[in-house]
Amino acid sequence: MVRTIVDDRLWVLESTDVAYACGVSDSGDLLHSYFGAPLAFERDYPPALSFPISVPFSGVAENSPEEYPSWSGAMYTEPCLRVSFPDGTRDVRTRYVGSQLSSGGNDSGTSEGDNDTLEIRLEDGDRGIRVGVFYHLHPESRVIERWAKITNAGGMPVRLDQVMSASLALPESYSYRISYLSGRWGAETQLHRRMLGTDVTVLESRRGHTSHEFNPWCALDPGGKATEESGEVYAVGLAHSGNWKIVVQQTPAGRTRLVAGIHDFDFNWELPPGDSFETPRLLLAFSGEGFGGTSRAFHRHIRKTVLPEQHRDELRPVLYNSWEATTFNVSEDHQIRLAKRAAELGAELFVVDDGWFGKRNDDTAGLGDWYVNPEKFPRGLGPVISAVREMGLRFGLWVEPEMVNPDSELYRKHPEWIYHFAGRAPTLMRNQAILNLGRPDVQEFVISFMDRLLAENRIDFIKWDMNRTITEPAGLDLPAERQREVWVRHVQGLYRAVEEIRRKHPDVIFEDCSGGGGRVDPGILRLFDQVWVSDNTDAYDRLFIQEGYSQVYPANTMVSWVTSTGGPLGQRQVPLEYRFHSSMTGVLGIGDDILSWSDEECRKAASLIAEYKEIRTVVQRGEQYRILSPAGGAVAAGTTAVAYVSPDREEAVLFAYRNGPHFRNPMPVIRVPGLAAEALYTVKGAEPATLSGDALRRVGIRLNLIRDYDSLIVRFRRAQHAG
Ligand code: GLA
Numbered sequence: 001m002v003r004t005i006v007d008d009r010l011w012v013l014e015s016t017d018v019a020y021a022c023g024v025s026d027s028g029d030l031l032h033s034y035f036g037a038p039l040a041f042e043r044d045y046p047p048a049l050s051f052p053i054s055v056p057f058s059g060v061a062e063n064s065p066e067e068y069p070s071w072s073g074a075m076y077t078e079p080c081l082r083v084s085f086p087d088g089t090r091d092v093r094t095r096y097v098g099s100q101l102s103s104g105g106n107d108s109g110t111s112e113g114d115n116d117t118l119e120i121r122l123e124d125g126d127r128g129i130r131v132g133v134f135y136h137l138h139p140e141s142r143v144i145e146r147w148a149k150i151t152n153a154g155g156m157p158v159r160l161d162q163v164m165s166a167s168l169a170l171p172e173s174y175s176y177r178i179s180y181l182s183g184r185w186g187a188e189t190q191l192h193r194r195m196l197g198t199d200v201t202v203l204e205s206r207r208g209h210t211s212h213e214f215n216p217w218c219a220l221d222p223g224g225k226a227t228e229e230s231g232e233v234y235a236v237g238l239a240h241s242g243n244w245k246i247v248v249q250q251t252p253a254g255r256t257r258l259v260a261g262i263h264d265f266d267f268n269w270e271l272p273p274g275d276s277f278e279t280p281r282l283l284l285a286f287s288g289e290g291f292g293g294t295s296r297a298f299h300r301h302i303r304k305t306v307l308p309e310q311h312r313d314e315l316r317p318v319l320y321n322s323w324e325a326t327t328f329n330v331s332e333d334h335q336i337r338l339a340k341r342a343a344e345l346g347a348e349l350f351v352v353d354d355g356w357f358g359k360r361n362d363d364t365a366g367l368g369d370w371y372v373n374p375e376k377f378p379r380g381l382g383p384v385i386s387a388v389r390e391m392g393l394r395f396g397l398w399v400e401p402e403m404v405n406p407d408s409e410l411y412r413k414h415p416e417w418i419y420h421f422a423g424r425a426p427t428l429m430r431n432q433a434i435l436n437l438g439r440p441d442v443q444e445f446v447i448s449f450m451d452r453l454l455a456e457n458r459i460d461f462i463k464w465d466m467n468r469t470i471t472e473p474a475g476l477d478l479p480a481e482r483q484r485e486v487w488v489r490h491v492q493g494l495y496r497a498v499e500e501i502r503r504k505h506p507d508v509i510f511e512d513c514s515g516g517g518g519r520v521d522p523g524i525l526r527l528f529d530q531v532w533v534s535d536n537t538d539a540y541d542r543l544f545i546q547e548g549y550s551q552v553y554p555a556n557t558m559v560s561w562v563t564s565t566g567g568p569l570g571q572r573q574v575p576l577e578y579r580f581h582s583s584m585t586g587v588l589g590i591g592d593d594i595l596s597w598s599d600e601e602c603r604k605a606a607s608l609i610a611e612y613k614e615i616r617t618v619v620q621r622g623e624q625y626r627i628l629s630p631a632g633g634a635v636a637a638g639t640t641a642v643a644y645v646s647p648d649r650e651e652a653v654l655f656a657y658r659n660g661p662h663f664r665n666p667m668p669v670i671r672v673p674g675l676a677a678e679a680l681y682t683v684k685g686a687e688p689a690t691l692s693g694d695a696l697r698r699v700g701i702r703l704n705l706i707r708d709y710d711s712l713i714v715r716f717r718r719a720q721h722a723g
Helices: 290-306 332-345 382-390 409-413 440-456 480-504 539-549 576-583 599-621 630-636 693-698
Strands: 003-006 010-014 019-024 030-036 081-084 095-102 117-124 129-138 143-152 158-169 176-184 187-195 201-205 214-222 233-238 244-250 256-262 269-271 276-278 282-287 319-321 349-352 394-399 461-464 509-512 530-532 558-562 587-590 623-628 639-645 651-658 679-684 689-692 710-721
Touching (some): 010 129, 019 129, 030 158, 030 282, 081 143, 143 269, 158 282, 176 201, 176 539, 187 539, 201 214, 214 244, 214 256, 233 256, 233 290, 269 276, 269 480, 332 349, 332 382, 332 599, 349 461, 382 394, 394 440, 440 480, 539 558, 539 576, 558 576, 576 587, 576 599, 576 651, 587 599, 599 639, 599 651, 599 710, 630 639, 679 693, 689 693
Parallel strands (some): 349 394, 394 461, 461 509, 530 558, 558 587
Antiparallel strands (some): 010 019, 019 030, 081 158, 095 117, 117 129, 129 143, 143 276, 158 256, 158 269, 176 187, 201 244, 233 282, 244 256, 679 689, 679 710
C-alpha cells in the first residue's frame, strides 16, 4: 500500500519495502529526509534540516541535501537549475510555497489511482520562476519517479541553461561504490564497478541519442558491500533518449549526491512568459536485496508501467531477421525462401531488414526514399507479405526514418532538412545525414510516409533504426540564440512522431534499434515494445552485454538473434545449442542464413525454438536472478548462470554456460534463488531430483558442464508442498 502522508513540512511516500521522505526546512528549502526501507513509525522519518555546520570557503547551499538545488549564492556542486534573465542576472533562489496531491502525473502509461503524484511547489517570487518538484511511487514495482516542471510566471522571456530531473542525497557517512554501464558499438552495456573517490563522476551522452558509450543508469551501494542478492542498493535510470548527464559527487562536507537529467552541454531553452518546461522522469529504486533487487524493481516497472500498453502483456514472437543473411541484397524470391525455412524452424515473425527501398544497394544511397525498390520487388511488397502470411508468419520491415543519404531524392528536394551550420559542410557518418526532427514539417514527413507504408501494406512489426549520432546541431526555424534547443527538440520530435504513428497503427509492434543498442533507456521504452540490443551476436560476448542490459531492462524487451559462427564481428566457434541458449534468455530471434543450415542444424534449431516457446512465459515475465557473472572467470569455474522464476514461483528456468574448463576445476554447483523455500520442485535438464526451494537456494545442483562452450537449460516445476 502506498501511504502519502502530507504534513505541513514533511512528506513520506511509503510502500511495502521502500520509503522516500523529504521536507521543508525553517528557511524554506526543500530538503531530503530519507530513502530506504520503510521505518517503523512515522515519527522515525528525520526532519528536513539544513547542513548543521558550515565549512569555511563552503556555504550551506552546496552542503544541504536539497531536492532540487538551483544555482545561487555559494553553490559549487552540480545544480539542478540554472536560469539566465534578460538583464544578465543568473541567480534563482527558490523557496517552498505549497504542495498538492494530484492524479495523472504519470505520462508513462497507466494511472494507478487518484492522488498518486506529489507536487512540491517552489518559487522565486522576485523573478517569477516557479518550480514543481514531482514524486510518484509506483506501488507494484516500488519504483519512484521524480521529475520537475519549470514555469516562467514573470513578464519577460528567460533562458534555462540547465534543467535537471532531480537531485538525490544518499544516506550520510558512507563511501559508495558505483556500478555503471559503458561500452561502444558492438560492446554495449558492459558492467563496471568501482569505489567512488572525492572526484566527480560523470556519466553522459553528448551524441544526440542515449549512446552506446554509457547507458543512463547507475547503482550506488554503501561501502561497496552489496552482492547480487544482499545488501542495500540505490539505483537510478533516466527516461531520456537524447543528451543526458548523471553526476555523482561528494559535497565538501562529505555527503554523496547524485544529479541526473538532460545534459547542459550546448543546451539552453528559451521560456517565454507563461511557458513551462517539463524534465524527463528519473526512476529511483531501492532494494535491501542487492543489485538483483533493484533490477527486478526496474523490470517490473518497465513491464507493467512503461512499455506501450497495447502489447505490454503479450508474449514476444520468435522472429527471423534477414540482415545477416542478405545485407542489402534483398529480393522477393530469396526473402520468400528464407521465410519458408524460418516457418519450418518455428519462427513466428519474418522481418525484411535494410535494402528494400529507394536505390538502396549499399549504405551510400536511398535513405529518405521510402518507396519499394522496383528492381528488387517488381510487384511491390504485396507478394512477399502474402506468402509470409500464408506460412503463418507475421511480417515486419526495417526503416530508418530520421535519416537521409545525400544521394537520395529526398535530399535533392529538401537539402535544408538536415542538421547543419549555415554555409558549412555537414559531417556524414555511414554516408548519411540526420533529419531535423525539431522541425514540424520534418515530423509530418516522417509521420505521413510511415502512415502510408503501414496503411498500404499489412505490416505487423517495424524495426526503427538510427545509425548515426547528431553533429552540427542547428537548423531550427528559430533565432540563432535558440539553436541549442536542437538536442531536446530532436527527442521531442521523435517521441511525437512515433506516438502519432502508433496511435494510427496500434496493432504494430515497434522494435527500437540504433546500430544495435545505441538508444536504450526508459524513455524510448514508452514507445517501443522491444530493443535490438547489439549488432554483436557472438553468443559469448552477448552474455556480457545481456548481463549489463538486464541491470535495468527486462528480458521481454531484449531481442537476441542466433547467427553463424565466424560472422561479421569475427565470432568464435560456438556450438548451436550455446548460441540458442544465449539468445533464449530474452526475446529469441534467428539472424543467420538459414538456407545454408544442414538438416541436422535445422532439426536442432526447430527443437530449441519449440523449447523456447515452452519456457518463454517464464523468461519474458519472470523475476530474473543473475547467479554467476560471465566476468566471474575462474571463481565459478568459468561458468555463467542466470535464472528466471515465474511470479507465482510455480516454475523456473536456469541457463548455465561454461566457457571452458579451467585448471581442471570441477563441474560447477549452481545455487538457484527465488523459489518458494518450502515447496518441492522437480528438476529437469540436470540430474533428476525433487528438491525444495530452500535446498536449491542453499545447496544448489551440480551441472554437467564439461567441454568448451557447454551450456544447459534446467527447468524446475513445483511438485507439491513439503508440508
Ligand atoms: C544497423 C542495425 C542492423 C541492421 C543494419 C542495416 O546496423 O543495428 O541490425 O539493421 O543497421 O543497415
